[in-house]
Amino acid sequence: MAEITLQVNGAQRSVSADTRTSLLDLLREHLDLTGTKKGCDHGQCGACTVLIDGRRANSCLALAVAWDGAEITTVEGLGDGAEPHPLQTAFMDFDAFQCGYCTPGQLCSAAGMLAEGGPSAVTADLTGDPPLTAEEIRERMNGNLCRCGAYVNIVAAIEDVSR
Template identity: 75%
Template sequence: MDITLQVNGVSRAVDVDPRMSLLDLLRERLALIGPKKGCDHGQCGACTVLIDGRRANSCLALAVAMDGSEIVTVEGLAEGEALHPLQAAFIEHDAFQCGYCTPGQLCSAAGMLGEPGPSAVTEDLRADPELTPAEIRERMSGNLCRCGAYPNIVTAIAEVAP
């Protein structure tokens, strides 16, 4: 099937098998290797990208369903040579070790910063809570890091949070 989507600001027209995941399209057909295939079941978050500004596991999204969508991968977070503030904060706070989960962590954090409303740890469910370390940990809980860099990831995100 022929689809057209914006990937990191570039319009891409591609012919895809209806069964192909967005992750496989990005990695195998568009040579964007930032999103990683970790579990391929939506459990680890290594494949997280932004779809129309919202974070999503690209291993669970069918490419054909993305027709007309805007996709941002970790490669599209920076503006030219200028790193995204989250990327700079991850470097400054050493928020990665092996780096396998880092692209998904960065995309998830970028999406999370734009998501209003409470989470499971918010005391007042009618409030738009401050992004405390507990809120950040809860909101980032879908992104796993086998190295255990969580304290530095939370610190880096907190530095950039509004």
């Protein structure tokens, strides 16, 4: 067992958990924050994406104990409590989901991605900071699968927020 303290969506949370506990399971099973979803549990689908110290990460591949002391933002903490995050509004405006299971991961990943900047694998000139075209967004969101295939509207929603 390990004592793990995290800042989760702005509140300090302390949990005693087995060292095997992933950050994903800690959020869902210990803290009842079930907005973060378990898809593949292998880092391949992105449904479990959260922000760790402001950077997007697969919470299924993170051992909670290894991130003791970190600041975590889940989909529940994206908005400010009164208003949804602009990405959440855009996802509704653009109908960027069907079943919705991948959506929390898409939202957290998009929020992290918009803060990253810099080039991607599809950027021609790596020294620059290219505009976020649809092609750039698709590449940067490659870690989030949507089995309903709502990609067209997900890209449109993110593009709208990035403008």
